[in-house]
Structures are given as structure tokens and as C-alpha cells.
Amino acid sequence: MTRKAKLLCALLLSPALLLAQGAPALKSGEQVYRETCVVCHGPGLANxxxxxxxxxxxxxxxxxxxVLTAHGWVGVRAMPPKGGRNDLSLEEFxxxxxxxxxxxxxxxxxxxARLLERIRAEEGKRLEQLRKSGKG
Ligand code: HEC
Structure with missing residues (x-):
């Protein structure tokens, strides 16, 4: 490759590389658990x-x-919505x-993707229920 061609390649590739690095990687379930959920779920706080x-x-x-994921995500009794972490994505939760x-x-x-859609649908149902019962 000539120097000029190499330079052109580098110029063309750099935005793609930056994008790949810039996109935040999804955390694993265990990672999310250890960072957030363990505080209560480890010792079994408030059941x-x-x-x-x-x-x-x-x-x-x-x-x-x-259903279970959606109810935890929306929050139920002493379980705060999203485990109290508003920056978590539904997928990570x-x-x-x-x-x-x-x-x-x-x-x-x-x-x-399909299960995420079903969780979203259950989230909608749950919010509607809470709204009707005057708790949302
Ligand atoms: C501040 C404490 C607290 C944190 C942090 C927390 N939870 Fe919970 N969670 C609870 C409690 C308490 C319950 C039991 C609620 C009940 O049944 O009364 C619960 C219940 C749940 C349930 C069952 C819901 C149901 O329908 O019975 C799920 C699922 C859940 N949590 C997921 C998570 C996940 C995932 C995280 C971390 C992202 C998390 N929780 C973080 C306190 C917490």
C-alpha cells in the first residue's frame, strides 16, 4: 500500500473505531447484581x-x-423501581x-429482542394497573 492509501484508510477507519469504543458495553447480569442488587438481595433485606x-x-x-422482570423493573412493595438505579437499561436489569x-x-x-418486547408489554400493563388503583 502506498503511504497515501494508508493515510486514507486510517482516515476512513477512525470514526468507525471511535464509535465502536464510544458505545457503552452492556453489563452482564452478574455485574449488575454485584454493583446494585446485592445490597438488598444478598442479605435478603425486607424479604x-x-x-x-x-x-x-x-x-x-x-x-x-x-412478568417477573417487568414487576421488578416497575417496582413492587419494598423493591424500588429499577433497583434504584435509573441509569440501568431494561436489558441490563x-x-x-x-x-x-x-x-x-x-x-x-x-x-x-423478543423477550424484551414482552417485558415492555408487561411493564405497560403493570403501570396501567397501578394508575387505575391510584398508586401510579
Ligand atoms: C433497596 C433494596 C433493593 C435493591 C437495591 C434491589 N431490590 Fe429487588 N427487591 C427488594 C425487595 C425488598 C423485594 C421483595 C419485594 C416484596 O415482594 O415485598 C425485591 C424483589 C425483587 C424481585 C421480585 C419481584 C416480584 O414481583 O416479587 C425482582 C425480580 C427483583 N427484586 C430484582 C432486582 C434487581 C434485578 C435488582 C438490581 C438491579 C434489585 N432487585 C435491587 C429490594 C431491592
Whole structure:
């Protein structure tokens, strides 16, 4: 390659490289759990379901991944919306829920686009319920 061609390549590639670096990588479920959820879910504060408690998680998982994730995301009783972290994306939050479920004998996977859509739909239903009951 000539010097001129190399320079041209570098110029063309640099914005793509910058973009690739600039896009924040999604955190893993375990990472999110350790940074945020562990504070309450580790010790089981105010009855927060502890990862590894198969009995409690068995019942929770029976609600289904979309429903349970949406309810945690919206907040339920002493569980603050988004675990109190407004900068978390739904996908990251859902990964943390799936991770806790796996730690407790479940086989929930990180959500794909289709599951994320279903969680959004459940979130909408939940917000509507809360609005109707005068709590939202
Ligand atoms: C400030 C404490 C606190 C933090 C932080 C917290 N939780 Fe919770 N969470 C709770 C409590 C308490 C409950 C039990 C609520 C109840 O059933 O009364 C709960 C329940 C849940 C449930 C079950 C919801 C249901 O429908 O029963 C899910 C799912 C959940 N949390 C996910 C998470 C995730 C994921 C994170 C981290 C991103 C997180 N929580 C961070 C306190 C917390």
C-alpha cells in the first residue's frame, strides 16, 4: 500500500473505531447484581429474594420471566423501581434478574429482542394497573 492509501484508510477507519469504543458495553447480569442488587438481595433485606433460595425463586419464576422482570423493573412493595438505579437499561436489569434466577436453579437466559418486547408489554400493563388503583 502506498503511504497515501494508508493515510486514507486510517482516515476512513477512525470514526468507525471511535464509535465502536464510544458505545457503552452492556453489563452482564452478574455485574449488575454485584454493583446494585446485592445490597438488598444478598442479605435478603425486607424479604428481598436471595439468589440461591430455590424455594422462593421457584415460586417467583412460576410467574414467568417477562412478568417477573417487568414487576421488578416497575417496582413492587419494598423493591424500588429499577433497583434504584435509573441509569440501568431494561436489558441490563433483565440480565440481573435472569442471573439471580439461574443462581437459584432456573434456566432463564439473558433476554433477546423478543423477550424484551414482552417485558415492555408487561411493564405497560403493570403501570396501567397501578394508575387505575391510584398508586401510579
Ligand atoms: C433497596 C433494596 C433493593 C435493591 C437495591 C434491589 N431490590 Fe429487588 N427487591 C427488594 C425487595 C425488598 C423485594 C421483595 C419485594 C416484596 O415482594 O415485598 C425485591 C424483589 C425483587 C424481585 C421480585 C419481584 C416480584 O414481583 O416479587 C425482582 C425480580 C427483583 N427484586 C430484582 C432486582 C434487581 C434485578 C435488582 C438490581 C438491579 C434489585 N432487585 C435491587 C429490594 C431491592
Amino acid at each position: 428481598a429474594p436471595r439468589p440461591g433460595d430455590r424455594q422462593v425463586w421457584g415460586k417467583l419464576m412460576a410467574e414467568g420471566q417477562a 433483565a440480565r440481573a434478574v435472569a442471573w439471580m434466577a439461574r443462581e437459584s436453579g432456573g434456566n432463564w437466559q439473558d433476554p433477546d
